[in-house]
Amino acid sequence: MKRIKVSFAGLEVEFVDRERALEQVREFGERGTFPVYVVYGPEGCGKTAFLKQAKAILEEEYGYHVVYANPLAKKAEEVLQYSPSAEGIVKEVLSATPDPWGKMVDVTIAVAGWIMKRLRRSRVAVLMDDIFQAVGVENAEAYVKALLNLIEWPPAEYDRVVVLVASSEGVTRERVGRHSWATIKVMWNMAREGFRQLYEQLPGPKPPFDEVWRLTGGNPRYLENFYKVGWGVEEVVAALGGGKGLVGFVYSLSDVERQILEEAVEDPDVLLKRYREAKSLISQLTEKNLIIEIGDRKPFLWIDQPPPERDPELGIGRYFAWQTPLHREAVRSALEVTRK
Ligand SMILES: Nc1ncnc2c1ncn2[C@@H]1O[C@H](COP(=O)(O)OP(=O)(O)OP(=O)(O)O)[C@@H](O)[C@H]1O
Ligand SMILES: [Mg+2]
Structure with a gap:
């Protein structure tokens, strides 16, 4: 399996460890997710890195068309990422949406719908990173419902769908969790041996x-x-x-x-x-x-x-x-x- 490169402390490192998480992504790839999976975890525990690695697995091992949005990303190129197979659709949706960069969550949902319509019976994955802050905590539930609709009431037949949402906004957990629209999963900090691999890659004297x-x-x-x-x-x-x-x-x-x-x-x-x-x-x-x-x-x-x-x-x-x-x-x- 290809491990992606992530930037870490100014270095480019390979995504380390998280073996079980990657196995879980394979299970999602095999059977899709139902309902929406919302992943909470401590700030900085590695949710974004995990979604990026999940994107690579779903694309390369399972042939998914993947759209990933991180509306709060610092670098413009990280706000919206997608499989090459979705490029044409992404461009169309971007040009048809007024102020698309201010509405990245809506854009992503629209892209997923269009993939279903255009690329019939395909596999589609929607990976939403830190979206609750972007849409407002009070709208968190509505957006989870919109994502569930994509699974339950798709605009066209699909083969499989994976929808993963990551958030460190614990305040939304109760709101999102009280419906049957999402299954909540928690991701913890890294396990000791995996963490050691990261630590060892840091140059210079260290404690x-x-x-x-x-x-x-x-x-x-x-x-x-x-x-x-x-x-x-x-x-x-x-x-x-x-x-x-x-x-x-x-x-x-x-x-x-x-x-x-x-x-x-x-x-x-x-x-x-x-x-x-x-x-x-x-x-x-x-x-x-x-x-x-x-x-x-x-x-x-x-x-x-x-x-x-x-x-x-x-x-x-x-x-x-x-x-x-x-x-x-x-x-x-x-x-x-x-x-x-
Ligand atoms: N498994 C991993 N292998 C290598 N680097 C990692 C891994 N997980 C996280 N990192 C690095 O650790 C840092 C923090 O991870 P990341 O940004 O993914 O956390 P996060 O949970 O998304 O944080 P936030 O709550 O702020 O959104 C980043 O520099 C990331 O590249
Ligand atoms: Mg993050």
């Missing part, structure tokens, strides 16, 4: 692997960030906390919430144990992409490997987990600042 693992919990984006700042822990934690406005957030909490948060830094499962009092706190921690609800570890609910059953060192509980140990550190530091 021992165990230390990097303990700090990042296997999150490739934060590995990248660490490397970029010359491995300064405080710098990464401060940037994370500042970006999320954690000091103000901690100040805004009630005394009970603050107390629960203090305990959650030691054990995130406190959030479940004190659920009734912690409901609003949990929503805010989810919205700020600090924690993630793990729920169940049944393999079919996960893309790739679920996290370990419990890993207090990494901030992983049975039901809730800090997105990475650094997220927990940023909260710990905001609690300290506001204690003085």
